[in-house]
Amino acid sequence: MRSRIHLPLALSLASIPGALSHYFFPYFIDNGNVTDYYEYVREDTQGYMPWKGNYDSNDLRCNTDSFQYASRTDVYKVNAGDTIGFGTNFGAQIEHPGPMQVYLSKAPGDIHDYDGSGDWFKIWELGPTSFSSDGIEWGVTGRSNFTFPLPKETPPGHYLVRIEHIALHGAGDFGGAEFYFNCAQIEVESDSTAIPEPVVKIPGVYDGYEPGILFYMYRPYWHNYSMPGPLVWPQSIGNSIYAEGVTGTPTGTWSAPAVTPLLTSAGVVSSSVRVTSTPLTSTSLTAGKSRYSFGATTAPVVETRIPAGTMDGVDAQASATDCAAMTVTIRTTITTTTIRPETSTTEDSCAAVTTTTTVTTTVTATDFAAETRPM
Structure with missing residues (x-):
């Protein structure tokens, strides 16, 4: 198990205007066990900065240059049906409005050699909790840990687990939505032979014009919101x-x-x-x-x-x-x-x-x- 020193990075973030309103997800969680910083999550060079636009890039899978960290990232063994999740950096609470979604992609072999170019399917989503004349309330607000069930129907194998939060405070213009996302490496133990669907490719799942991505949230009396991407499986x-x-x-x-x-x-x-x-x-x-x-x-x-x-x-x-x-x-x-x-x-x-x-x-x-x- 690796150990890392976090204090210098925390201090450097505190000195950068706006940095503390941004976040990433370096901690993987399984059945309440919070693992070490980037122990099972692929690191990247994007850091706390959001991804904006560029929906055709391969780095939309697990973030900028993350594949170069695949070989040095451990693989966490889980059972289908476990409650898994992610934690934000330094316990940062998410205040940006917008939906959260989680995707899985099965590797054809060893996850350390997998770049995420295969099929992806969605297993969880968290959208608005209420609509009113005062605006939209979002399920992510004020939270730093996010857990969800790994479907018991998930077939065995190595997977990338991709968590994604889409911040919509600037999404009224094309390319204004901010994406915060990371991928963990897991091995699923299961007897299931189910075939997940629908599946998508990343890039390819978004073009930026989806009503849930190109979304002017400040319009009064919103009554609905369309989650981007495919339906949740199962x-x-x-x-x-x-x-x-x-x-x-x-x-x-x-x-x-x-x-x-x-x-x-x-x-x-x-x-x-x-x-x-x-x-x-x-x-x-x-x-x-x-x-x-x-x-x-x-x-x-x-x-x-x-x-x-x-x-x-x-x-x-x-x-x-x-x-x-x-x-x-x-x-x-x-x-x-x-x-x-x-x-x-x-x-x-x-x-x-x-x-x-x-x-x-x-x-x-x-x-x-x-x-x-x-x-």
């Missing part, structure tokens, strides 16, 4: 939901105006949806539709909340991709002032699926009736 019950008729682009989205789909189930907490339809561009629409597709046998509850002044009806369709017996509950809550919530409809694709539907109308001015009818 797709949990949370991100196997497909919501039609909400704003956004075809990627993971953390909220939406007009129709806000939420999923709750025993042992499952997720606000992630995938948008697959034409965005709603107005808040004075006369109708809206949401379609949810489930690929698991747990008993999910879909809750659609419609705020006042947005639409006068909701059409909720629940279909199961796994025809095992399960119960899907659809709850629609409508807040209204002068518009009438007309109907809520449900449709089952499998005979084994039981769907229950309720519509609740919260009246803030004039009371209008809401009815539920089966499709």
